[in-house]
Amino acid sequence: DAGVIQSPRHEVTEMGQEVTLRCKPISGHNSLFWYRQTMMRGLELLIYFNNNVPIDDSGMPEDRFSAKMPNASFSTLKIQPSEPRDSAVYFCASSLARTIYEQYFGPGTRLTVT
Amino acid sequence: AQTVTQSQPEMSVQEAETVTLSCTYDTSENNYYLFWYKQPPSRQMILVIRQEAYKQQNATENRFSVNFQKAAKSFSLKISDSQLGDTAMYFCAFRIQGAQKLVFGQGTRLTINP
Numbered sequence: 001d002a003g004v005i006q007s008p009r010h011e012v013t014e015m016g017q018e019v020t021l022r023c024k025p026i027s028g029h030n031s032l033f034w035y036r037q038t039m040m041r042g043l044e045l046l047i048y049f050n051n052n053v054p055i056d057d058s059g060m061p062e063d064r065f066s067a068k069m070p071n072a073s074f075s076t077l078k079i080q081p082s083e084p085r086d087s088a089v090y091f092c093a094s095s096l097a098r099t100i101y102e103q104y105f106g107p108g109t110r111l112t113v114t
Numbered sequence: 115a116q117t118v119t120q121s122q123p124e125m126s127v128q129e130a131e132t133v134t135l136s137c138t139y140d141t142s143e144n145n146y147y148l149f150w151y152k153q154p155p156s157r158q159m160i161l162v163i164r165q166e167a168y169k170q171q172n173a174t175e176n177r178f179s180v181n182f183q184k185a186a187k188s189f190s191l192k193i194s195d196s197q198l199g200d201t202a203m204y205f206c207a208f209r210i211q212g213a214q215k216l217v218f219g220q221g222t223r224l225t226i227n228p
Contacts, residue, residue, distance in 0.1 A: 033214075042221065043205065045215055045216065055214075056215065089157060091159060102149055102161045102164055103216060105158065107156075108159075
């Protein structure tokens, strides 16, 4: 299995621009998670989906952030407009829902907003 | 709310030594899961070991083992015969049974010196 795939691995953009991060979960997994990692706040769960449906988006920082999962094999996290404080590493993870199975993480996207 | 605390921001040991990373958590739940994740400089989050709270036997994976003390809400990770490749950030994480949200500690930066 290829594992969780994220793209791009690195993204540098200017403040005010739209940023779209992409994720392909492990085939057969029905839960998908978006995390943000910063030095100050550590790992934070932004949102997660079960069977393509958003279940908990309480971690999404503000309306500038949105996430979609149009099908079982693809999800996006969009920031519009981006701000320098959005600079972080964004991880996508997937798992089998309602089991003890652990979450498998992608390699992350390092976002820099200048 | 559940919280996870890792009281050692940084640790450093010599190669081949044994090192123990501490983790405590706070919850009123009785059924849950605990995990240790490793994040090397590549920033990939890798599952090291997991423990189900209903199991009294401590989990072991090769050189990695845990000391799970449910009453004390403690979940330490022991790395035996440490290797240079063990150099990484280590995160303790907690999840309630039936829920999917992982709560992470702030991490311990472990350096293995040659």
